[in-house]
Amino acid sequence: MNYLTQDKLVIVGAAGMIGSNMAQTAIMMGLTPHICLYDPYEPGLKGVAEELNQCGFEGLNLTYTSDIAEALKDAKYIVNSGGAARKAGMTREDLLKGNAAIAEEFGKNVRQYCPDVKHIVVIFNPADITGLITLLYSGLKPSQVSTLAALDSTRLRNELAKWFKQPADNIVNCRTYGGHGEQMAVFSSTTKVNGRPLVDFIGTEELPADEWDKLRQRVVQGGKAIIDLRGRSSFQSPAYLSIEMIAATMGGRMFRWPVGTYVNNSRFRHIMMAMETTVDKNGVTVQPFSGTPEEEAELDKSYRHLCELRDEVIAMGVMPPVDQWGELNPNLMQPTAPDAC
């Protein structure tokens, strides 16, 4: 088998549904033979490792451990789905605080055990925050930590394909930027349907304004819909897409969707959010993009929402105030992206 790299890839949260799918996906995509599974839940972790070993893969060096130091030693790539799920009786704030604390510990572990890591993809919720905290405490460069932000765009493509009764391939360049779900900024001006701009359809009888609103709502509620249908949270699509992201950082195929990345320019200050990027061996690089004035206003609004969320976490005490970030990670005080964005 031809592997993209011989570097060590660590799957954090490997005992879970997303993590175990990520591991299988990474093996099948031929990213690297050296895959280490980490999870604090030892029985589940062992069960996943056993399952994968029972697939009979060739050339695979699969290891697993519940010792984070051992897992991260010599790690060059990490995908982290290791957040806590919301449990009965938990408030949104409880979940936020819990996962923020997990991200802080993870970032510190990265700094201590694998400062030479090349790239980390963070996908546990809320990823814009957990990714930001990971970046802050790891001391890595903004290009080295990204978050899964593609699902809103792939869900938009899927909803448009169903609406127009077209193969999904005929729906090109779906793009949502900024935050996720309710907070996403849909850049419909970027999208073409069968070669025609999507905006030419919106508000016509082919896609009446109220239907477009409903369609957007279905995108926002895409995750909830999966839970309603399957009785479990979406796991195949986040797992697959996050492995596509890390593959791109290994020099694999171009990643085709927006990516959550740290931005600090004259317009967006010290925030992690979905942007247009290139993802390659240099990590994530923000690319210029633009929308209609309405879309740009929507993105500004999305940015402000994310700032509020960030400041809420700062108020919780998990992150220091922005003006102190430079002490933890000087890279975060540098300008990151073209001001045009």
Place this chain on the structure above:
Amino acid sequence: MNYLTQDKLVIVGAAGMIGSNMAQTAIMMGLTPHICLYDPYEPGLKGVAEELNQCGFEGLNLTYTSDIAEALKDAKYIVNSGGAARKAGMTREDLLKGNAAIAEEFGKNVRQYCPDVKHIVVIFNPADITGLITLLYSGLKPSQVSTLAALDSTRLRNELAKWFKQPADNIVNCRTYGGHGEQMAVFSSTTKVNGRPLVDFIGTEELPADEWDKLRQRVVQGGKAIIDLRGRSSFQSPAYLSIEMIAATMGGRMFRWPVGTYVNNSRFRHIMMAMETTVDKNGVTVQPFSGTPEEEAELDKSYRHLCELRDEVIAMGVMPPVDQWGELNPNLMQPTAPDAC
């Protein structure tokens, strides 16, 4: 993407954990762009289709339906994991009878809706029986219906790799034939560990006889161990291996493990069981193999167990007596395999 075929592949039981993994695996392996998901449970089926569409695959023609006639129309390849799971209060006989009835209906549907199907892999339990019933009622040739039988062999490889602290690649040609689990016949004389025959280790201090017995027991209990560890039945390994099987029938990479296939020769009469085979565009062909006298005796014993199970199902009335099989499927009365086996 280069696909192995443009033929339609149907995943039966696609709403389940195994089926949904099979679908993702088939897409990622590039078997065919034309994949149809079938499951009688509509919400779960739709949820799986949505998840897969939200992966953003290119060139994929993914359809789904709870109408078996629509699903099977023009089907050329089918993988079926659509059995019922054992529920609380169900006896072993209840499960057997239920899944036997499901297999009968499936076989009849194949005969009616896709008599030109090229190959079917059946994996729901007990696969030796459900595969046999599918073959009987479908009217297909023995080479066209196979069952998943590789897991005992991959589990043996895994246990030997752990025992000898070797990479799994150094454990070569693990083979169990006949039935599954308790009924399997382990052909340890076929296996090499680091180039040395496994039998040279057994009974020495490198692998004492009692440790070998325990190791075999761990193989037999491999499925139960996964349930204990993960809190759910094994799904990644059966899904992956069954897709590897169907890929081989499409002309893909050689399948490297024993396959459950119909055998009717002078030694084994009218039975479906794990054999040495080749799997290619011609379907499954039994190959000669032999073991030590003890191993051959174990295989005979395994065969007798399978006959008892088959006769139990006949007594239940789901299958007619063997001497009437010719009326349903004349192919089953022909000799199938070299008598040497």
